[in-house]
Amino acid sequence: MAVLVALGSFVMTLVGGWTAQHVSDRRHLVLGFAGGLMLGVVGFDLLPEAVEGAPERIYGVPAALLLFVGGFLVAHILERLLALRQAEHGAHQPGQLPQVGIGAASAMVGHSMADGVAIGASFQVDSAMGLTVALAVVTHDFADGFNTYTVTRAYGNDRRKAILMLLADACAPVVGAASTLFFTIPAQALACYLGFFGGALLYIAAAEILPEASHRHPARSTLLCTVAGAVLMWVVIGTALD
Template sequence: MVVLVALGSFVMTLVGGWAAHHVTDRRHLVLGFAGGLMLGVVGLDLLPEAIEGAERHVYGVPAAFLLFVAGFLAAHVIERLLALRQSAHGAQDPDQVPQVGIGAASAMVGHSVADGVAIGASFQVGNAMGLTVALAVISHDFADGFNTYTLTRAYGNARRKALAMLGADALAPVVGAASTLFFTIPAQALACYLGFFGGVLLYIAAAEILPEASHRHPARSTLLCTVAGAALMWLVIGAAGG
């Protein structure tokens, strides 16, 4: 079940890469909708589940909230370090630019493995939780595939290498999800992990997906897609019984 659901990430990543190579006109609508889905999953499902499951408090603050903030900050720090590295290499060492593109795409692959682990971990909580998290992950895998292909090509790599990195990024969530079939995460640790992943997911939505969706197309349709994505997650979570 977990691996079959993760195959949706595989397909959506490839669709994102195909869009990067061929068409981009409606990309803003997909990204706007994906951002709404991710916000809905974090605020309406991941955080409530994490707070309920992680009973421990640290200096008066629920551990799940601390890990949520830690996840947000970790995603921000990694993105900034990667951006600084790209800038430094691009400005000071032109011969290394293709390698920077591969490095950036490799970071996307690592992120996708973590997405797969999150899907598998969520299914250990329950099918309803697993499906809602999977829906959020699958929706933003379009952007992952798009960015993996674009980053690889933008730094001077051949199309063949870009396709190879896209293929690795598509397989990564399946591998991550399959890995959770071989171990069971303790209930409290699982709740803490969901809190951390919620912070990462919120950062991706707020700092990358939604700004990118509105940057070139500041249209009402993009905003409506974001609202629709959040509302859909509310309905899905409600129908699944929370």
């Protein structure tokens, strides 16, 4: 089941890459909605499940929440390190450094692999959790596909290499989800992982997806799409729990 659902990530990543080749003026609405969905999944599903499964406190704070903050910080540190590396290599002249574009795209492939593991791990909790996490992953994979193709091309790589990196990024979630068929994560470790993943997912939504959605189109429609995404997840998760 997890692998079949992860195929949605494969398709959405390719859609994002296709859009990058034919830039659409409605991209900001899709990203705004995706950001809202991700916020809803983290706040209404991942965090409650993680705290319930790993309630042990470390210096008065639940372990799941410590890992949640850890996930946020790790995502932030990795993103900053990549930005610094690009700056050190003269990111203002991207066409001269195709290897930097390949490196950045490879980092996105690794991130997508982790997304697939998160989908598989969530299905080990229950189907409802798996589907909500998969929905968040699938929606933000549009941005992943768009950015993978864009950053590869921006640093001087030809279209063939950009498409190859896009295909690798599209396949990564499926491979990650399939890997969880060969092992079962203990319940407490799974709860901790969901907390960590929730922090990383929140960072992606707050620091990358939503700012990108509003950068060129600071419109009310974008904000409404974000709110609609969060409200939709509230309704979906609430209905699943009833």
